[in-house]
Amino acid sequence: MMIEVWREFIENYCKDKINEILSKYDEDGHVKPSIEIDVKNRLRNFLYSRNLEDLFEKKPDMVINMIKSAVKDICKTHIDIRDLNVRFVNLPRRFLIKDLNHRFINRFVSVEGIVRKVYEPKPVLRYAVFECPNCLARYGREEEGGYVQRPFKCERCGERNLMLNVDESELTDIQKIQIQDLPENLESSEPPKLLDVYLYEDLTGRVLPGDKVIINGILRIKGTKKFRAELDVYLEANSIEFIDQDVRNIQITERDKEEIRRLAKREDIYDLLIQSIAPSIHGYETIKEAIVLQLFGGIMRINPDGTKQRGDIHILLVGDPATSKSQILRAVKQVAPRAILATGYASTGAGLTATAVKAEDGRWTLEAGALVLADRGIALIDEIEKMDKKDRRYMLESLEQMTISIAKAGINATLNTRCSVLACANPRRGRFDRHEPIVEQIDLDPPLLSRFDLIFVVLDEPDDVRDKEIAKTILTSDVKTKTPKIDPDLFKKYVMYARNEVRDIVLDEKAEEKIVDFYIKLRMKSKEQGAIAITARQLEALRRLAEASAKVRLSGIATVEDAERAIRIFEESMRQIAIDPETGKLDIDFAISGVSATQRDRIAIIKNIVKDLEETTVWGAPEEEIIEKAKEFKILGGKVRETLEKLTQKGELYRPRYGYYRVAEY
Numbered sequence: 001m002m003i004e005v006w007r008e009f010i011e012n013y014c015k016d017k018i019n020e021i022l023s024k025y026d027e028d029g030h031v032k033p034s035i036e037i038d039v040k041n042r043l044r045n046f047l048y049s050r051n052l053e054d055l056f057e058k059k060p061d062m063v064i065n066m067i068k069s070a071v072k073d074i075c076k077t078h079i080d081i082r083d084l085n086v087r088f089v090n091l092p093r094r095f096l097i098k099d100l101n102h103r104f105i106n107r108f109v110s111v112e113g114i115v116r117k118v119y120e121p122k123p124v125l126r127y128a129v130f131e132c133p134n135c136l137a138r139y140g141r142e143e144e145g146g147y148v149q150r151p152f153k154c155e156r157c158g159e160r161n162l163m164l165n166v167d168e169s170e171l172t173d174i175q176k177i178q179i180q181d182l183p184e185n186l187e188s189s190e191p192p193k194l195l196d197v198y199l200y201e202d203l204t205g206r207v208l209p210g211d212k213v214i215i216n217g218i219l220r221i222k223g224t225k226k227f228r229a230e231l232d233v234y235l236e237a238n239s240i241e242f243i244d245q246d247v248r249n250i251q252i253t254e255r256d257k258e259e260i261r262r263l264a265k266r267e268d269i270y271d272l273l274i275q276s277i278a279p280s281i282h283g284y285e286t287i288k289e290a291i292v293l294q295l296f297g298g299i300m301r302i303n304p305d306g307t308k309q310r311g312d313i314h315i316l317l318v319g320d321p322a323t324s325k326s327q328i329l330r331a332v333k334q335v336a337p338r339a340i341l342a343t344g345y346a347s348t349g350a351g352l353t354a355t356a357v358k359a360e361d362g363r364w365t366l367e368a369g370a371l372v373l374a375d376r377g378i379a380l381i382d383e384i385e386k387m388d389k390k391d392r393r394y395m396l397e398s399l400e401q402m403t404i405s406i407a408k409a410g411i412n413a414t415l416n417t418r419c420s421v422l423a424c425a426n427p428r429r430g431r432f433d434r435h436e437p438i439v440e441q442i443d444l445d446p447p448l449l450s451r452f453d454l455i456f457v458v459l460d461e462p463d464d465v466r467d468k469e470i471a472k473t474i475l476t477s478d479v480k481t482k483t484p485k486i487d488p489d490l491f492k493k494y495v496m497y498a499r500n501e502v503r504d505i506v507l508d509e510k511a512e513e514k515i516v517d518f519y520i521k522l523r524m525k526s527k528e529q530g531a532i533a534i535t536a537r538q539l540e541a542l543r544r545l546a547e548a549s550a551k552v553r554l555s556g557i558a559t560v561e562d563a564e565r566a567i568r569i570f571e572e573s574m575r576q577i578a579i580d581p582e583t584g585k586l587d588i589d590f591a592i593s594g595v596s597a598t599q600r601d602r603i604a605i606i607k608n609i610v611k612d613l614e615e616t617t618v619w620g621a622p623e624e625e626i627i628e629k630a631k632e633f634k635i636l637g638g639k640v641r642e643t644l645e646k647l648t649q650k651g652e653l654y655r656p657r658y659g660y661y662r663v664a665e666y
Contacts, residue, residue, distance in 0.1 A: 006063075006070040009046050034085040034202055035071065036239070040092045056088075060108035060218050060238075085201055087239040088216055097181045097193040100233070104219045111195065111235060112243070113179035115211045120175070121204040127170035130162040138165065175204040182212065196234040203237055208373055210340065212243035250337060252493050260494050263486070264554040270565075273552065276484035276491055278331035281324045286572050287456050290315055291328070293569070294420050295336055295378065295495050296551040298544030299505050300402075310402055310418075313544050314451055316384075317424040318442055318577075319432050319458030325424035329380045332422060335484075335491040337499075338377025342370040344386035344425075352381075353394045354415055356408035371398045374419040376499075381423040385442045392448055395421075399451035423452075432459060438577050453541035454569065457576040498551050505547040505556055511563040515542050518567050542566050605633050606643050610653060610661050619660035626661065 037043055039056070047055060056063050068084050091110035100109065125148050128141045132154040139151045139162065153160045177199060180192040197215055199206070207213060216239045222232040252260075263269055273292045274285055290313075298311035317325045333339040342352065353369045371379050384392070398404055398417040406413045427441040438455065449455070486494070507515070519539050545566035550558040609629045613621035623644065627637045644661060647653040653661050 003066060003069060003073075005052070006066045007073065009043070010067070010070045034087050035067075036087045036089055037067075038090045039088050040090045043088070044092060057108050060106075089239050089241055091216055094214060096185055097179070097195045098186075098190075100195070100219060102231075105221060105231075105233065106218065108216070108218055108238070109235070110214055110216045111179070112182055112185065112214055113195065113212075114182055115177055115207050115209050115213060116180045116194065117178040118175070118207060118209055119177065121173050121199075122175070123171050124174040125169055126172050129165045129168040131165040132157065132159050132162055134159045138168070172200055173204045175199045177207060179213065179215065197237050198234055199237045199240075203240055206240055209368060210373055214241040214243060215239075216241070250493060250496055252497055256490070256493050257497065259490065260497050261554065263494065264498075264552070269552060270549075272485040273491070276486040276488075277335060278324070278328050279484050281327055281331070284324075284328070284458070286569060287317065287328070287458070289565075290454050290456070290545075290569050290573075291332060291422065292552070293545050293548035293566075294422065295332070296498055296548045297420060298547035298551075299503070300418070308402065309540065310400065311544060311547065312402065312418065312420040313453050313541070313548065314399055314421045315423070316449075316452040316455045317422075317458055318427070318438060318455065321426055321430065323458040325426075325458055326382050329382055329422060329424060332378065333380060335488050335495070336378045337492045337496040338374060339380055340370045340374040340377065341380045341382070344381060344383040352391070353398065353404045353417075354406050356406070356411055368415065369404075371395070371417040371419060371421075372404060372415045375416050376418055378420045378422060381421065383426060384423040385425040385428070385444065389443070389445070392444065396447055396451070399448070421452075432457060450537060453538075453544065454573040455577050456573055498554055502551045502554055502556060505550050505558055507543070507546060507558045507563070508560070510560040511546060511558045514560050514563040515539070515546065515567070518542070538570070542570055545569060602635055602639065602643055603647065605635065606630060606640060607647070607652065607663060611663050614662045617660065619657040620655075620662040621660065623659045623661065 043056060064086050067086050071084060071086075088108070091108075094110045094112050095104075097111060097113055100111070124143075126143050128143070128148040130139045130141065130151055131137070135154065135157045137154055137156045139154075141148050141151070150164075151162050154162060175198070177197050178194055179197055180194050183192070186192060197217070215235055215237050217235045217237040220234055220236050222234055263272070266272065270289065270292065274288045277288045277291055278284075294313040294315055297313060300311035301309040303309065317328070319325060329341065333341055351369050352371050354372055355369065370381075394404075399421060402416065402418045404415045404417050406415065425442045425444070428443060429441070432441060438449070438457075484491070519542070542563075543566075546558045546562045549562035549565045550556070606626065609626050610621045613625055613629065616622075616625070623641075626644070627640045630637075630640045644653065648655060648661070652664055654664050656662055
């Protein structure tokens with residue numbers, strides 16, 4: 001009688017869909033078919049109409065076996081029902097881990113949580129066949145509670161050393177993960193509860209630490225040879241649903257592709273994308289435009305000698321507090337296909353890259369950090385200046401080579417970190433000072449600072465017109481003014497489609513000529529003024545920006561308009577951070593190292609003066625004589641004292657006595 005009910009369900013609700021799935025089945029058994037059933041919209045209504053509302057939740061194993069048998073009978077399939085997976089999704093009721101108790105054991109439940117730990121997938125025996133090496137007798141044993149009991153001896157010949165016949169045994173893949181309650185579902189002082197989850201077959205390898213998921217499955221008791229009074233439970237996963245969309249579960253339909261191609265042809269597509277990033281934050285059009293290009297990215301190239309040229313674009317935002325830097329980062333998280341958010345004050349070098357942890361079985365495994373989890377996406381780092389200086393050094397390899405090399409606890413591995421980095425930082429003294437180099441205000445080492453393609457300064461300066469517009473934006477209740485021009489879900493699909501569709505981009509002749517002319521012009525200025533205005537690293541950044549601009553249009557050719565857009569954004573960034581306040585000249589060294597060409601010359605002159613005068617007295621070179629000598633080089637007394645103080649702080653000079661200086665010997 002019961003089998004007839006499930007035949008009716010298959011016939012009326014999902015026969016066509018099941019036939020389509022089975023037609024794609026690999027007859028060799030390498031790919032087991034999975035049939036997905038919508039509980040809320042299909043199964044619940046069917047059971048309710050037959051007064052069987054509780055059957056699915058209370059007898060899930062029976063229901064699954066009945067559906068498998070019905071599928072085999074109706075579809076006339078040759079598939080063994082053990083090779084058929086029935087997945088249930090979209091359950092009407094979801095539980096928190098803390099809500100699960102003894103009443104839910106052996107029942108089908110849907111649990112919300114965040115993935116805390118992921119173990120590596122392993123093969124596991126479902127049904128074992130043991131073979132006698134003497135008489136070839138075979139004995140089958142079912143898996144029970146995680147164990148398979150080996151026969152004590154062969155019943156024919158008495159052989160005790162029976163061997164496992166892997167070819168005839170039934171094996172499957174299993175992966176253990178650990179989830180915990182979502183922070184937003186807990187009270188302020190309530191600790192999160194943990195739950196072990198076992199994934200089987202095609203569910204393995206689908207989740208990463210940090211994923212917010214809904215696990216649908218059966219709550220089981222952990223099997224032991226002797227049951228304790230206190231039982232341990234785990235969730236046997238039947239299906240996984242992702243709460244946050246990610247590149248692994250975003251489905252781009254043909255309708256989506258048509259809409260994306262239509263958008264890509266619009267002349268105002270760049271404006272639409274800019275207005276879709278944090279529309280509730282007024283202004284910052286150039287920064288938002290740069291972030292749009294960062295999301296689409298350039299093309300990664302592997303040279304014939306094996307070296308790589310990254311295509312990912314890195315951006316740093318620096319400026320005054322309360323200028324919406326953090327809000328911009330969180331807005332980008334909403335539109336990026338894969339985005340991992342970390343904060344400097346709560347992150348370590350291991351947390352950003354990877355760390356070695358000891359598993360329950362005693363083995364050491366690698367646990368991925370934020371940059372590894374953001375592979376093929378974007379890593380958002382808020383308040384990067386609050387990270388420990390030693391921890392920030394771990395990022396150097398990742399930002400340029402797109403890998404992390406690990407040598408810990410006997411593990412030697414290289415992990416991919418093919419991601420863009422969008423970071424923001426606050427000045428050390430609260431407010432940004434345009435007259436001081438950026439490196440002295442946020443305490444980032446020059447090698448790390450030079451990895452960022454674009455650095456923007458965000459200032460909170462009074463301006464009547466701009467302040468009025470910001471006030472209107474904040475206080476207005478008009479939803480339309482704060483609504484993105486492109487829906488966030490479509491934005492994600494647009495970025496993902498463009499990254500997958502456009503695999504190679506060539507700069508046309510005019511675009512290449514435009515960038516080369518810009519580069520040569522600045523290099524010639526560098527030769528004339530003695531300050532380096534641009535280097536080859538910035539030239540690569542221009543190429544990446546131009547390629548990203550072409551990728552927005554789904555084009556494999558970067559035109560002169562793309563080159564002009566890249567140059568305009570780059571110049572805006574350089575104007576904010578690389579202008580020598582003393583000379584007004586563009587000097588990339590001033591931005592990266594904090595020392596301009598003028599300062600370098602002044603330092604060299606003053607050190608030589610100190611060296612020449614340090615033997616004139618027993619205490620070294622007198623400060624007044626240094627100032628007098630420096631006048632011959634047109635260096636004013638104030639600048640001399642400032643330079644002497646900086647060199648003393650850096651240890652290049654020292655004071656044997658107040659007012660006297662000597663050159664430090666190394």
